[in-house]
Amino acid sequence: MIPFILGSPPGGQTLPEECLKCVFSSVEGLCAGEPCVPWARFSDWLECVCVVTFDLELGQAIELVYPHDVKLTEKEKTSICYLSFPDSYSGCLGDTQFSFRLRQSVGRVSGSWFGEEDKYNRDAPLILQKELAHFYGYVYFRQVKDVSVKRGYFQKSLVLVSRLPYVQLFQSLLQSIAPEYFEKLEPCLEAVCNEIDQWPPPVPGQTLNLPVMGIVMQVRIPSKDDKPGGSPTRQGQKENLLPAPTVLPTIHELDLFNTYECVPGVHIHLALCKAVVIIAYGKIYWFLFCFFSSISPLKYCCDFRPYFTIHDSEFKEYTTRTQAPPNVILGVTNPFFIKTFQKTKIILCGLNDSFSLQHYT
Incomplete structure (x- = not known):
């Protein structure tokens, strides 16, 4: 129980009744164990939601961040801007989804998730633990013709920024x-x-x-105590939910089968933590997340970027010729990287949304 003392304000005036009601309702909420920090439950899942648009004068720019009081550094904002649009030229109209991972700025406060009370990370499988030093970005990009725009096209991305690697859940x-x-x-x-x-x-x-938005997604959060090969979904307590829930079989796993068929041998290099650049003109992030699922319950111990561009803040670090390349997996879509990394990385080129082997060194 939190001690609380009401005293008269200076001048002998009494507090208005509305203020007293507000105070007592806040205390009751605290006693009931409700979150007392604004957006506490939201931050259990997401860091923020960003809207990135194309500005004729500025280029890619953040139009909106929600909640409004979220503090992103300028470096993080710049990275999110560049990573939220396709890196290679694409004349395809419509909607595209992909994911990225970016390094947080030095000195950022990570919050209570990483203190002694971090029960989630203690009980979660290694591959699903919350990130300490990185954010994941889940992107929905739309490009359609629009005569009302000077450039002739509407280009905008909705981005979910999270510390959780729940790629299937957030893309859904x-x-x-x-x-x-x-x-x-x-x-x-x-x-x-x-x-x-x-x-x-x-x-x-x-x-x-x-x-969310008139539907109910039913998910099961995996535990480190789950038995290998067990059913990924289990029904909770029976509830009369209206509408009936949409059951997601998994929050993080993607289709592994096409990946194994199309990229023989690449898994060995990744398992040995060798530096690899994977070039594909489709869902490059898909391959990397599939690989990480395939080695579960082990966790990939080196750095990785499911989607990497020449504007990334680590671009110079990874392309310097004065030292050996870091052990990192880079997923890219821009053919420029074939020249940049031809002497220092293993390169795999894919076609469209498949991972057909075209060039491998």
């Missing part, structure tokens, strides 16, 4: 909210963020119902 979430956001803009995004702020925290071993 984007499929639900992004098309609606592009139609209704900020009010829609605000409503979605408020719904996420009501979600229960991700607890390893529990099955959760996550309502």
Whole structure:
């Protein structure tokens, strides 16, 4: 119980009744164990949501960050801007989804997730633990013709920034909210963020119902105590949910089969933590996350970037010729990297959304 003393303000005036109600309701919330920090439940899942647009004068620029009080450094904002748009020229119109991983700025406060009370990371499998030094970005990019825009095209990305490697969950979430956001803009995004702020925290071993935009996603958070080969989904307590929940079989695993068939031998290099650049003109991030799932419960111990561009803040670090290349996996879509890394990396080129072997050194 938190001690609380009400005293008269200076001048002998009494507090207005509305203030007293506010104070007592706050104390009751604390006593009931409700989060007392704004957006506490939201931050269990996401760091923030960003909208990145193309500005004719500035280039790629962040149009909106939600919640508004989230503090991103200028370096982080710049990285998110460049990583949220396709790096290679694409004349394809429509919607594209991909994911990236970026290094946090030095000195950033990581929050209570990484203190002694970090129960999530203690109970989660190694590959699903929250990141201490990196953010994941989950992107929904739209490019369509628009005569009302000077450039002739509407180009915008909705980005979910998180410390959690829940690639399947967040990409599924984007499929639900992004098309609606592009139609209704900020009010829609605000409503979605408020719904996420009501979600229960991700607890390893529990099955959760996550309502958003009129649907309910049912997911199970894996635990380090799960048996290999066990069923990824388990029904929780029976509830009369309306609408009926959409069950996601997994929050992080992607289709492994095509990856194994199309890239024989590459897994050996990755398992040995050798420096690798993988070039594909489609879902490059897909291959990397598939690989990490395939070696579970082990965790890949070196650095990796599912989507890397020439504007990345680590570009110079990775391309310097004065020292051996770092042990890092880079997923890229720009053919420029074939020349840049031809003497120092293993290069794999793929075609379109498949990973057909074209050139391998």
